[in-house]
Amino acid sequence: MTNLPILYSFRRCPYAMRARLALQSAQLKVELREILLRDKAPAFLAASPKGTVPVLVTKGEVIEESLDIMLYALRQNDPEGWLHRENEALALIAECDGPFKQALDRYKYASRIPDSDPEAERQKAALFLRKLDDMLRHSPWLLADRPTLADMATLTFLRQFAMVDRLWFDAQPWPHLHRWLDSFLASDRLAAIMRKYSTWQADDPLTIFP
Ligand SMILES: N[C@@H](CCC(=O)N[C@@H](CS)C(=O)NCC(=O)O)C(=O)O
Incomplete structure (x- = not known):
């Protein structure tokens, strides 16, 4: 047992990744429990029945x-100033989590959805991506010359989108967006939150993150 929060x-x-990015930036230590989505641990479902x-x-x-979770961590400690222009960040994140993510899922998982039109969904998603590319024309990160919440809450979904069809993504005229995503993909920050852990079992020794 520890007094640390449990993650x-x-x-x-991509949602768990962005939570880990914020916990890492805030240097807020947690006990990490890696969950298998197709066989969720009873302790996890007991804590959060929505699963x-x-x-x-x-x-x-x-x-x-x-x-x-990101906001909880950053409100305790925000050494990199991620909460800079928080309201603008939250508006962008709402667009990402809403219309963009919906189109991304319908594009990525088209084969599971009857009568889906993945090309139309990809074009819907592209509306958001063009907007980001335009913002990134003027500065290296979305809301500052350094990463903030707006970047770190959306990039994990950009990564997911790009991976669906990397050739198509790379061929799009979005040079600023490509540069932005590439620098995230190559970052130590991402590597550090993508370390592999085996699936948590109740009697395992603690895994402390970060
Ligand atoms: N709105 C939630 C969404 C989280 C979410 O949908 N996570 C997915 C995995 S990426 C999940 O747990 N799905 C449940 C399942 O696959 O059983 C959040 O921001 O935390």
Whole structure:
């Protein structure tokens, strides 16, 4: 047992990734429990019956939304100033999590959706990407000359989008967006949150993150 908050996480989930990015930036230590989505640990479901990752269990509360976990961590400690222009960041994140993510899922998982039109969905997603490319024309990161919440809450979804069809993505006339994503993909920051952990079992020794 420890007094650390518990983070239920899944390595490749873009929501869990952004939560880990913020915990890492805030240097907020947690006990990490890697969850298998197709066989969720009973302790995880007992803490959060809705069963999505990430979930952060602190002494007083259970935080079940990735953005709330980011904000919880950064409000305790924000050494890199990620909360800079927070309201603008939240508006961009709402666009990312709403229309962009919906189009991304329908594009990526088209084969599972009857009568889907992946090309039309990709074009819907591209509206958001063109907007980001335009913002990135003027500065290296979305809202500053350094990464902030706006970047770190959206880049994990950009990564997911680009991976669906990398050749198509690379051929799009979005040079600023490509540069932005590439620098994230090559970052130590990303490598550090993508370390592999085996699936958590109740009697495992603790895994402390970051
Ligand atoms: N709005 C939630 C969404 C989290 C989410 O949908 N996570 C996915 C994995 S990427 C999940 O846990 N899905 C449940 C499942 O696959 O059973 C958040 O921001 O944390």
